[in-house]
Amino acid sequence: MSETTSHPRSPGFGIVFFLLGIVVVGGFGVGWLPEVKSAHGHGIDGVIRYLLGTTGALFFLGCIVLGYFVMKYGRGEAQSGAIVSNRTQAIWAIVPVLIMCAISEVGVLVMGLPVFAEVYGEAPDDAYEVEVVGKQFEWLVRYPGPDGVFGEVDHAKVHETRNPLGLVKSDPAAQDDIVVRGKVHIPVDRMTVVRLRALDVIHSFTVPLFRVKQDTLPGYTAYTQFTPEEVGVFELACAELCGLGHYRMQGSVIVESEESLKNWLSEQEPWL
Known part of the structure; x- marks a missing residue:
């Protein structure tokens, strides 16, 4: 053998x-x-x-x-066992x-x-504040208006076309709130604080070039903050799989000068 x-x-x-x-x-x-x-x-x-x-x-x-x-x-050669x-x-x-x-x-x-x-951390007193709300499959952006105060919202009052954020009409602070779809206008070289809410499922506010990614949950207000360094238009995406239309949940972050931002806000009509 x-x-x-x-x-x-x-x-x-x-x-x-x-x-x-x-x-x-x-x-x-x-x-x-x-x-x-x-x-x-x-x-x-x-x-x-x-x-x-x-x-x-x-x-x-x-x-x-x-x-x-x-x-x-x-090489396949026999080796002597080492004692350790x-x-x-x-x-x-x-x-x-x-x-x-x-x-x-x-x-x-x-x-x-x-x-x-x-x-x-603690944001400076002069930080710019804006609210971004995620819903299938878009971003809704709210600005506080001339009074600088966000009005009250009630989820029970949400209506797809007439009142997408559920603004409470009886609240004076809500009367001048500005609501737009998919566009976040913020100033350059000034810290921006973003209030984040979700109306339906978990979403994730993500701006890749800002290195920003923050999940937002229904029934909870989350916060994130950053200071843009350059004027321009930057991609806003949802980084959390939120349904069949997740791929089209996109928006834009428009970074501009303080003067340009004020002019844009002055041209917007309050939602209510």
Whole structure:
């Protein structure tokens, strides 16, 4: 009976891991992030680059080590068993965990907390405030009018065409509220606070170039804030699957000068 012999594996296979590390780390090192047009967006991009850099370095190191072991021990030759102490095993098990905790928790907190404060911290007194309400499948935008006060709303009074937000007609503050569909006009170089509500299901107010993404839930008022750095028209999307028409739930954020914004508001008629 003939004895079957197995051919030794080529240690050159280890080169695959070297190349894999180079391709992956090099690919993420290329500037693939979209432009940023808000003040806090630079900080968010910094956190993303930090995570990609640190985890990419660990991934590349792992590929180098794995490739080395394949090239050294991949010939199929018998190897003498190494005796490793329990202490060494414990170190090799615990140290990587501590390193990952330092990267993912400590590092992210140090870099991310200042950005978090910009997005969810106390807004300045002169911040511009606007309300954006999500419904299947559009964004409704409300401006407080000349009195600077948002009027009362009642969900029971919502009507698709006559009163899409359910403004309470008996409330004087609601008499001058301006309601438009799909267009958020805000000033440049001034913090904007966005009040977010939803009339039906969960939606997600998302402006990619501002690095803004905030979920909004029915029955709850959420807030997000940002400072646009450039005049222009930017995409507003819903990043939460909200139904069959989710793909068409789009709008525009129009960033303009203070004077241009005042002129536009003066040309709008109150909804009621």
